[in-house]
Amino acid sequence: MAHIKLSDVAVEFPVHNGSSRSLQLHMLAAIGGRLAEYKKCIVVRALEDVNLDLQDGDRVGIVGHNGAGKTTLLRVLAGVYQPSHGALSIDGRLSSFTDITLGMDPEASGVDNIVFRSVFMGLSFAEAKRLSPSIEEFSELGEFLRMPVRTYSTGMFLRLAFAISTAVEPDIIVMDEMIGAGDAHFIAKAHARLAALLQRVKILVLATHNALIMQSLCNKLVWLDHGQIRKTGSFDEVYPLYLAGTQ
């Protein structure tokens, strides 16, 4: 069973500008009291009092204007940012689809890259080897898989990245906008594969500006506003309010 729980989570970013990054000023500040103001720095509070309790079956869409904290929240869930306040517990294997090419090496062949990307997603070498044939087949890259990835077109590269990233079966998926790749034929195929994966996965958290995708995929909406949760509920409850709120 997968489970995500955030209680009173806040995330603050220290903004280190030139002077607070300077060691000299820090040392002066330690010596004399007069320069003590250099010890302070600007803090951006990206998330505040965020409470979330997600169970199996939850398909959560996150809406909010630019800078509302959507990506920050996704990164907290992915374990990238440790909250500066509050508690966070995540139960289950999590895949973050914020960069589906993470771990891939342009100098290595497609076959090697299947192993690289899988290992970055937390698989062992044996598991990666076991998944390889089905990934190779799905990517439809054929003989190109023996070539270094730098020889691929952007579309081919993304196709491979997509094929690998969607081959792993996590409990939780965190996604910043939908992922997809390839030409007309491949897009349809990729869409079907992703939809099936998103059905199987226990918890999905998706931030997107596309209302249609959100309506079809999500059974719960979280409206983030200035780093705080403004409203949680079904698509029909929250989305009209969000639209009205931004106008």
Place this chain on the structure above:
Amino acid sequence: MSLLAFADQPKDRSNLLATSLAGARDILDGCRQWRIWYLMGSSDMRRRYARSKLGQFWIMISSVVMISSIGLVWSYLWQLPVHDIVPFVALGLLIWQLMSGVLGEATTILPANGHYFLNQYMAASTVLLSMLYRHTITLLLNIVFPILLTVALGTPVTMNALLALPGLALLLVACFWSSFVVAILCARFRDVVQIVNSVLHVAMFVTPVLWKPEMLPQELRAYAEWNPLAVLMAVVRDPLLGRTVPLEGWLAAVGVSIGGLLLALTIIGRFRRRLVYWL
């Protein structure tokens, strides 16, 4: 996004043991992710020598050329017998390349790998281990020639030489923690990058890399024994040269490497989760 202007930086005030344990956890996480750093390290090496016919042999060839020329110049310059100074300088230079390579690269390693940290949870130690792995492989490839040279020039092969292995282990632990601390400092304070690089330049000349401690006047020799870089260098180099490392030498090396690691744990534990905000 709400802006909280001029608030005090949040400070972690948990006790020393808890911070050290947090640091140890980061290193354990990094060890558990060995597949990732093994792949990162190998692909870095591949990228460096990709599309070159000789590939990683370039590392060996360039070190052979460097060692031979420096060794010869030195023996002429100081009128020292070749069989004495050349193996010493050759091994010293390679070990120095590991030390300075690791510390120099540590200055930029965290920002350079920022995209990994921003897209999934990864222990900070993972990228440091991948760098250390790459430099260790380079050293092991390079050291073959000097060892053969040492034997060819008449140093007897004894079991004593095997002591270089525990020596190397101590050296690697010391390189690991010191590069971790340097990486953290450099991520936070960008001027430390310049400081570390200039200190490394000077350190090469004040450490017995190109000269022997015995060449120093008696009253200065103690200094070479207190230099932690010299201490670590001695436990790897001296066994290979057929010289015995005194017990104090081993104790000092253990102190630098294990004692330093324990101290470093408190720094790593305190800052490891804040690193990502500095990238």
